[in-house]
Amino acid sequence: MKINWSLLENIGSLLTVKGLQYVLSFITFPYLVRVLHVDGFGELAFATGIIQYFLLVSNFGFDLSGPKSIARHDRGPKRGFYFTSIMGAKILILLLLTVIFGIALVVLSRWFAFNVLLYIAIYLNVIGTALFPIWFFQGIQKMRYITFVSIMGRIISVAGIFLFVKASNDIVWAAFFQSIAAVIAALCSWIIIYKEYPDVLIRIKWTHIKEAVKDSVPYFGSMVAINLYTTSTVVFLGLLTSDYIVGIYSAANRIIDAFRGGLSPIVDALYPFVNKAAKESKERAKEILSKAFIILCSGTFVLCIGILATAKWLVYYILGSSYEASVPVLQILSFLPLIVICSNIYGLFGMISFGHQKEFVTILVHSAILDLCIVFPLIYYMNAEGAALTMVLTEIYVLYRCVRFVNASDFRFL
Structure with a gap:
């Protein structure tokens, strides 16, 4: 049987990332559950669950439709067309969600007592995840890039948790440093794209973005159902x-x-x-x-x-x-x-x-x-x-x- 080295390389790259995440998680997770205590960890989990709805909409199923489209057109001009269309749609959706999130915080904070800064800190993960084109690297089967950017983000995240989270009232710092990993990964991934794949950044029309959203609707429906x-x-x-x-x-x-x-x-x-x-x-x-x-x-x-x-x-x-x-x-x-x-x-x-x-x-x-x-x-x-x-x-x-x-x-x- 012919060995697919590209597949093995991708699996190896992702296993490297997950292996590091395991090590770091088994260091930070027991630390957080003890420092924040059961109630604090529960508050963090509940707030994260609320923000997951924004994360769900910001992804809009592109994590499934994106790799499929890129994998089937991993070379040539169509690759850039799909990348820019999907990325344009994600940015527009993110901008709309951020406006809604800000209005919701202002309105709800007048009626309910909750930690506003906690929700803002967790929302950074929505921004970072939306701008991180992991689906592109999956599609072209170059997962080694994800290895690099993910490791960078996780190391900074873990260092921040141990330096700034010392008691249960440091819950905002805990949320911030867990979210910042996605932001760092997104920034690093865009540097890679500008240097290695500048051809994917092309001009598109508004109708192309609408088509990208339309193509992703079935996947978004599945993600909504799973999220429920x-x-x-x-x-x-x-x-x-x-x-x-x-x-x-x-x-x-x-x-x-x-x-x-x-x-x-x-x-x-x-x-x-x-x-x-x-x-x-x-x-x-x-x-x-x-x-x-x-x-x-x-x-x-x-x-x-x-x-x-x-x-x-x-x-x-x-x-x-x-x-x-x-x-x-x-x-x-x-x-x-x-x-x-x-x-x-x-x-x-x-x-x-x-x-x-x-x-x-x-x-x-x-x-x-x-x-x-x-x-x-x-x-x-x-x-x-x-x-x-x-x-x-x-x-x-x-x-x-x-x-x-x-x-x-x-x-x-x-």
Whole structure:
């Protein structure tokens, strides 16, 4: 079998970034949960959940449509057309969101008591993420650039956290230095683009930006649906319970996210690769999906067993004794990485790569409706454990629907 060195390089670059993020996260995360305490960490998690709505709209699904468009036109003038159109759309959306965000802060601060500076600090992440064209580097399969800029941002972020966050009342500094990593990465990435890829900066018409937005609508719909049963869970939990309960749930979920993050480099590198393969040869794409499913799911299953077996140990040593209530939450969430990687292979790689974006969005919308039906009663009766159970049940439903669709199609790969 021919070795695809470009794919291996991209996976290696992303694994380097994630490896560093693991090291830095396992240094800063236990530090923050202890310094901010359960209530402070819960307040930070709730505010981050609110700002995630702005982040969602600012991305507008371009993180999915962008790599696909660039990968299929990774050379020639069309590459610049897609880059400038998408970037122009993202900047316009960001400007509109920033105006809305400012007005909302002024109005709501008159009616509710909350930390305005905390929300401003977290919003910096929206700005940085919107201006960071990671989708472009994914599309051209040059992920080594992301390695460099991400490392720069993370190192400065970690240094700032340890220098300025000393007590629970330093929560704004904690939010600021977590957000500044995205801003630094965005600035560095634009320097690379100006030096290495100046040809992608071209003149376009207003209609081109409208077309870019239109092309990304199905992906945005899927992201909205996903957000309803992921990020919104924290928001619903905060509205129905307290900062303490949010802190208990969010701390356990962060541990799961850390393990899931180890899989994301492979997912990020495979996505444009499978898209390109699907365009060239359906049989080759199916072969890639089959091998990816067997390898990734086998490894993730072992990982999930490990999380379940060591949940108490993980909570005690990473979070501390004050987060003892996070143990059952972590146990409920322990198999989430396996469920999500399976649904990514069937949904993101399978359905979207073969042109079934609308059907995939439909599945996610139905899943979001299911989530809304069960999240409130489960949180009401079970608090943080209910939020975790909601997440798992919804992801299982997503996987079931994706598997059912793919197995009934002409691109069934298992």
